[in-house]
Amino acid sequence: xxxxxxxxxxxxxxxxxxxxxxxxxxxxxxxxxxxxxxxxxxxxxxxxxxxxxxxxxxxxxxxxxxxxxxxxxxxxxxxxxxxxxxxxxxxxxxxxxxxxxxxxxxxxxxxxxxxxxxxxxxxxxxxxxxxxxx
Numbered sequence: 001x002x003x004x005x006x007x008x009x010x011x012x013x014x015x016x017x018x019x020x021x022x023x024x025x026x027x028x029x030x031x032x033x034x035x036x037x038x039x040x041x042x043x044x045x046x047x048x049x050x051x052x053x054x055x056x057x058x059x060x061x062x063x064x065x066x067x068x069x070x071x072x073x074x075x076x077x078x079x080x081x082x083x084x085x086x087x088x089x090x091x092x093x094x095x096x097x098x099x100x101x102x103x104x105x106x107x108x109x110x111x112x113x114x115x116x117x118x119x120x121x122x123x124x125x126x127x128x129x130x131x132x133x134x
Contacts, residue, residue, distance in 0.1 A: 003029040043128035044073040046121075053116075054134055058107040066092075069099040069121055069134065077125035084131060085120040092119060099123075101134070 010022040047070030054067045071079050081099045083092060093104035101119075110117075122131045 005029075041077075041125070041127055042074045043130055044071050044077070044079045044123045044125050045130055046071050046123065046132045052134060054101070056103065056107055060103050060107065062103055062106060064103045065100050066103060067101040067134070069094070069101055069123075069132075071099060071123040071130075073125045075125070080124050080126070082122050082124075083119055084122045086118050086133075088114060088117050091117070094121065 005027045007025045007027065008022055009025055010020060012018050012020040056066055060066065069081055071081065073079050079099075080096050081094050082096060083094045089105060089109055091103070091105045091107070091110060093102045094100070095102070118133050120131055120133055122129055
């Protein structure tokens with residue numbers, strides 16, 4: 001089942017004359033897959049190479065993809081990624097739909113005594129989860 005909602009968002013300032021703009025946003029909510037009776041949902045899992053060390057350089061630019069966190073779901077369900085813990089200074093961003101780990105802030109914004117960061121990554125199929133550290 002898919003639910004589609006269309007919203008019109010309007011913003012108006014308090015200037016004289018007032019300025020206004022609006023845009024239309026379409027939200028699509030996709031339901032969880034329906035399983036046959038007696039078929040049990042299985043949790044997604046990380047690829048064998050996760051739990052690894054990922055080198056990051058202060059030469060890496062914001063937006064640079066430093067790794068792809070690989071995961072699959074044995075039922076073929078969509079997998080969603082998130083950073084659950086360890087993201088010091090919000091330095092990293094994780095694309096929820098692809099597992100691409102990117103630099104969100106320059107490395108030099110970290111304290112000089114930070115030599116490594118351990119991120120706890122969560123994957124989910126909407127019902128079951130798994131976590132790993134990178």
